[in-house]
Amino acid sequence: VSAVIPMGPFHPALEEPYKIEVTCEGELITDAAISVGFNFRGVEWLAERKTYTQDIALLERICGICSNVHTMTFCRAIEQLAGIEVPERAQYIRVVMAETERLHSHLLWAGVACHLIGFETLFMTCFSLREQVMDVLEGISGNRVNYAMNRPGGVSRDLEGPAMVLAAVRAVRDATARQLIPVLTADRTVRARCAGVGLLTREQAIVYGAVGPLARASGVAQDIRTSQPYEAYDRLSFEVPTRTEGDVFARVVVRALEILQSCDLIEQAVEQMPAGEIAGEPFQNDVPEGEACVRIEAPRGELLYYVVSDGGETPARVRVRTPTFANMPTARVMAVGQTLPDLGLIQASVDPCYSCTDR
Amino acid sequence: MTTTSAEGLLHELDPRLGFERDAGGCWVRDGLIDVRAMAGLMVRNGIRLMTITARPWPEGGFRLIYHWDTGPEVLNVCTTVTGGLPTIADLVPGADWAEREIHDYYDLEFRGRGATPTLMLLESDPPGLFTRTADTGRDTDPARTARSAADAAGADAPEADAPEAVPQVTVPHVTVPHVTVPQEGEPK
Numbered sequence: 001v002s003a004v005i006p007m008g009p010f011h012p013a014l015e016e017p018y019k020i021e022v023t024c025e026g027e028l029i030t031d032a033a034i035s036v037g038f039n040f041r042g043v044e045w046l047a048e049r050k051t052y053t054q055d056i057a058l059l060e061r062i063c064g065i066c067s068n069v070h071t072m073t074f075c076r077a078i079e080q081l082a083g084i085e086v087p088e089r090a091q092y093i094r095v096v097m098a099e100t101e102r103l104h105s106h107l108l109w110a111g112v113a114c115h116l117i118g119f120e121t122l123f124m125t126c127f128s129l130r131e132q133v134m135d136v137l138e139g140i141s142g143n144r145v146n147y148a149m150n151r152p153g154g155v156s157r158d159l160e161g162p163a164m165v166l167a168a169v170r171a172v173r174d175a176t177a178r179q180l181i182p183v184l185t186a187d188r189t190v191r192a193r194c195a196g197v198g199l200l201t202r203e204q205a206i207v208y209g210a211v212g213p214l215a216r217a218s219g220v221a222q223d224i225r226t227s228q229p230y231e232a233y234d235r236l237s238f239e240v241p242t243r244t245e246g247d248v249f250a251r252v253v254v255r256a257l258e259i260l261q262s263c264d265l266i267e268q269a270v271e272q273m274p275a276g277e278i279a280g281e282p283f284q285n286d287v288p289e290g291e292a293c294v295r296i297e298a299p300r301g302e303l304l305y306y307v308v309s310d311g312g313e314t315p316a317r318v319r320v321r322t323p324t325f326a327n328m329p330t331a332r333v334m335a336v337g338q339t340l341p342d343l344g345l346i347q348a349s350v351d352p353c354y355s356c357t358d359r
Numbered sequence: 360m361t362t363t364s365a366e367g368l369l370h371e372l373d374p375r376l377g378f379e380r381d382a383g384g385c386w387v388r389d390g391l392i393d394v395r396a397m398a399g400l401m402v403r404n405g406i407r408l409m410t411i412t413a414r415p416w417p418e419g420g421f422r423l424i425y426h427w428d429t430g431p432e433v434l435n436v437c438t439t440v441t442g443g444l445p446t447i448a449d450l451v452p453g454a455d456w457a458e459r460e461i462h463d464y465y466d467l468e469f470r471g472r473g474a475t476p477t478l479m480l481l482e483s484d485p486p487g488l489f490t491r492t493a494d495t496g497r498d499t500d501p502a503r504t505a506r507s508a509a510d511a512a513g514a515d516a517p518e519a520d521a522p523e524a525v526p527q528v529t530v531p532h533v534t535v536p537h538v539t540v541p542q543e544g545e546p547k
Contacts, residue, residue: 037479044464045489049496080382206407209453222407227430293383293426293433295409304426306412321410321426321457329456358479 002030007343009038016354020331020347024340032335034328039358047318052078052152052285055315060146062320063356065108068101069298070320071150076230077307078152080292084280090154091231092273096165097140097149098231098296099262099269103172104133105299106255106262109351110180113252116345117193125179129172136168154279162270173263176256184256194249198334198346201246208333209326212301213258214350216242217250224297236268248349255351285313298323300351322356363404365434368427372400384433392438394425398447398454401427408447409433411457413465415493421467443468464489 008019017038023031043062047055059070072094079086086094111126134144139161141147149155159165184190200210205218215222223240225233241257243250287309295304301323308317327350334346365385369376378387401408409426416422420441427434438444446469448455458469459478466487469475477484485491 037477037481040479042488045492046496206405207402207452209408209410209451222428222430228432291383293435295433302409302428304409306424306426308414317412317414319410319412319414325456326410326453329452 001025005340008035011344016352018328018352018354018357020335020343022335022340022343027339027341029335029338029340029343032332034331036328036354036357039354041359043359044318044320048315051313052287052315053283055318056150057148059318059320060148062322062359063353064145065105065353066101066298066300066303066356067146068097068149069296069303071148072098073294073296073303073305074307074318075150075152076296077292077294077305078283078287080294081290081307081309082152082287084153084283086154086231087277087279088232088274089158089276090278092269093140093155093159093278094150094231095233095236095269096159096266096273097137097147097155099265100133100136100140100165100169102262102299103169103259103266104130104137105351106259107133107172109255109348110184110252110259113345113348116348117190119183119187119190122180122183125175129175129180132168132172136165139164139168151279152283153281154277156279158278159270159273162273165270166267169263169266173260176259176263180259181256184252190252191249193345194252194349195245195247197248197342198338198349199246200330200334202244204330204333205246208330210301210330211323211326212298212351213251213254214301214327214330216240217254218246219244222302224295224302228295230296232269232272235272236265238265238268248345251349251351287311287313287315300324300353300356301327320359322353322359324350324352324354324357328352328357363406363429365429365432368400368404368406368429368434372397380432384435385429387434387436389437392425392436394438394447395445395450397425397436398450402450406434408451408453408457411454411461413461413467415465415490421465423461423467440467443470445469446471448472462486466490 003024004021005024006019006021009017019035021033022029043058046058050058056071056074059074060067062070107126107130111123111130114122114126137147138144140159141149141157149157200218202219205215205220219242221240221242226240238261241254241261243254289309289311291308293306295302303323304321306319307315310316331347331350335343338346369378369387376387377389378385407428409428412424412426413421416439420439422437422439425436446458448458456478459475461467462469462475463477463480463486480488
């Protein structure tokens with residue numbers, strides 16, 4: 001006998017509203033339907049009614065975790081349209097901010113995943129490390145959430161405490177390597193709970209348009225930082241971690257390794273950062289006619305902005321395709337054939353953000 | 360995989376297609392594209408659909424842009440439509456949400472879909488939210504309209520008029536009672 005079980009919009013795994021309705025034969029999931037839009041705010045509509053400068057503040061509020069990448073991508077689109085050069089020092093500061101934000105996002109996700117697995121001690125460890133990362137973000141920008149760091153042509157604040165950043169990042173890397181990685185990659189309980197669960201093949205990842213750590217855990221070696229480098233990434237040395245298993249365990253491992261990688265990237269960027277200006281002339285909403293398509297590697301994967309200017313002070317079109325918008329439809333593929341108790345973990349393994357998805 | 364370069368893919372799709380390049384990638388801006396032939400070609404070559412963007416087109420109808428990831432660059436294939444166009448969601452499952460969202464915002468029909476349920480809107484909402492509200496909220500932002508007015512005045516006259524005087528508002532005087540803050544170590 002089939003049973004249809006609705007989960008959400010408020011549900012046990014995640015803090016944000018969305019709904020998944022699964023059809024089950026006993027405990028086995030035979031189909032799943034996903035509903036989103038509970039957080040719809042019409043940000044694209046609003047962005048076409050505000051000036052470019054006002055839009056920076058608006059778009060920063062799409063997400064409470066990856067707010068920095070939204071303004072960075074939008075500013076890059078403006079810079080592309082208006083032919084604005086970004087000083088080299090500002091490019092490095094943007095990398096430091098982007099990678100610190102990735103650390104914050106991945107540690108938060110790792111904490112939630114540990115909580116769902118039932119590993120409460122490690123959940124506490126992850127959130128304690130994340131707190132140190134939040135201190136770094138606050139130390140650089142003055143803010144813990146919406147950093148207001150990006151502006152067309154550069155950044156708003158200089159990196160004034162490189163020693164503080166380096167000390168914090170080294171502490172996070174040591175603790176991650178010593179405490180987090182061994183448990184997440186070798187612990188029998190974690191492996192038993194995650195290995196073979198929520199499979200997404202490489203072919204499925206491509207046709208569903210999956211991005212970021214989700215795609216990389218299915219063998220798709222796609223990372224915009226290396227395939228189409230931006231800011232200072234082409235001057236930094238790093239490799240993209242990938243796995244081929246395509247299960248929840250592979251996603252855990254990829255994100256855990258990316259925490260270490262982000263620490264290395266921040267260290268390289270701070271040490272190599274040249275002296276100089278952090279921004280050019282103040283931006284006056286002067287953007288010539290044209291269209292720009294810009295993408296960057298956000299913590300959850302590729303973030304795409306398409307911006308059209310008709311020469312006015314307000315953009316004619318702002319399209320925002322967030323990573324979770326691309327990733328979440330794969331949850332249906334991953335859930336079918338699995339048992340109901342694994343559903344929460346499968347959903348969380350996408351690292352979804354509905355605030356981003358719904359915009 | 361047969362080929363993954365943007366030129367190779369476009370040549371295989373239609374050798375007559377023109378394209379140009381900028382920092383945003385490779386753009387096909389003219390012509391009416393057979394979107395299903397394009398989707399089939401991309402799937403055969405393992406090319407990922409990033410998303411579909413729609414925007415109202417000044418000459419009427421809509422411009423749709425299919426953004427494909429060829430690896431080192433984005434291939435943006437534009438096509439202009441009026442009534443609707445065929446779906447590619449059966450060929451590229453990743454197009455499903457993009458097509459539903461475009462239907463939500465612009466009431467554009469993707470032919471061949473069994474149904475087009477709302478994605479962002481409520482089930483009871485009619486589609487075409489952005490089209491219905493196209494003229495709403497464009498002149499209500501004081502900061503923007505003030506600058507637009509100043510710009511317009513500057514363009515009309517060789518010397519811009521002085522901005523209209525802001526009416527003075529008299530704020531009633533309020534006496535704040537003096538409060539002594541105890542110093543550290545002092546008894547409170």
